Amino acid sequence: DAKTTQPNSMESNEEEPVHLPCNHSTISGTDYIHWYRQLPSQGPEYVIHGLTSNVNNRMASLAIAEDRKSSTLILHRATLRDAAVYYCIRNTNAGKSTFGDGTTLTVKP
Amino acid sequence: DAGVTQSPTHLIKTRGQHVTLRCSPISGHKSVSWYQQVLGQGPQFIFQYYEKEERGRGNFPDRFSARQFPNYSSELNVNALLLGDSALYLCASSLDGQNYNEQFFGPGTRLTVL
Numbered sequence A: 001d002a003k004t005t006q007p008n009s010m011e012s013n014e015e016e017p018v019h020l021p022c023n024h025s026t027i028s029g030t031d032y033i034h035w036y037r038q039l040p041s042q043g044p045e046y047v048i049h050g051l052t053s054n055v056n057n058r059m060a061s062l063a064i065a066e067d068r069k070s071s072t073l074i075l076h077r078a079t080l081r082d083a084a085v086y087y088c089i090r091n092t093n094a095g096k097s098t099f100g101d102g103t104t105l106t107v108k109p
Numbered sequence B: 001d002a003g004v005t006q007s008p009t010h011l012i013k014t015r016g017q018h019v020t021l022r023c024s025p026i027s028g029h030k031s032v033s034w035y036q037q038v039l040g041q042g043p044q045f046i047f048q049y050y051e052k053e054e055r056g057r058g059n060f061p062d063r064f065s066a067r068q069f070p071n072y073s074s075e076l077n078v079n080a081l082l083l084g085d086s087a088l089y090l091c092a093s094s095l096d097g098q099n100y101n102e103q104f105f106g107p108g109t110r111l112t113v114l
Helices: none
Strands: A009-013 A018-023 A032-038 A045-050 A061-064 A070-075 A084-091 A097-099 A103-108 B005-007 B010-013 B019-024 B031-037 B044-050 B053-057 B064-068 B074-078 B087-094 B109-113
Touching: A009 A018, A018 A032, A018 A084, A018 A103, A032 A061, A045 A061, A045 A070, A070 A084, A097 B031, A097 B044, B005 B087, B010 B019, B019 B087, B019 B109, B031 B074, B044 B064, B044 B074, B074 B087
Parallel strands: A009 A103, B010 B109
Antiparallel strands: A018 A070, A032 A045, A032 A084, A061 A070, A084 A097, A084 A103, B005 B019, B019 B074, B031 B044, B031 B087, B044 B053, B064 B074, B087 B109
8 A cells, every 4th residue: 555645844833824735646435534643752643534525623624635635734823732743644444554754843933 | 541551661672583562452442453663754554453353454574463352452473573673563542443433552662673
């Protein structure tokens, strides 16, 4: 299964919105798109997931392209605590989860 | 409620040895997945188990095996260790392993192979 593709790193200023892109061009119709983030020396933490429609929760928003080959995680107001590695993941209905190499987000005060 | 727990926290082995890593899922979760995370890379999927049956397998050699017990805890076994097996091994649990389920990750076991 092809990995998802993400930029290696991004920077943001505190209190500004951040848009983290992900390409998953080989996604199949039943694969869900999940986003997780990971702090140093910790396991990944769930952020949000979706299938076709855009999704919102208390942490973030997920915008999914109409052809589902890409998605964007949106943090509406970045805080210093949002600095982490963000992973975009394909979850298949055959029990497989495919991570990319992640985007390291730096938040500047 | 306790989160996902893994043991041991750290482990040092030599090439050719065997290792067993353990994972206890969140109470009520029936699915466990295992991942290998090499430094600087994203986690790589190894196995998913649900109700003691293997549901998914990643691209890992047969030296890697796992099982899930009636209480839903799980073990990951690696035989004939290689230097390249040095990594953080993560366990994640979910309610029933469906692809829309949120996964809850443990802190990982850091394996060093000398």
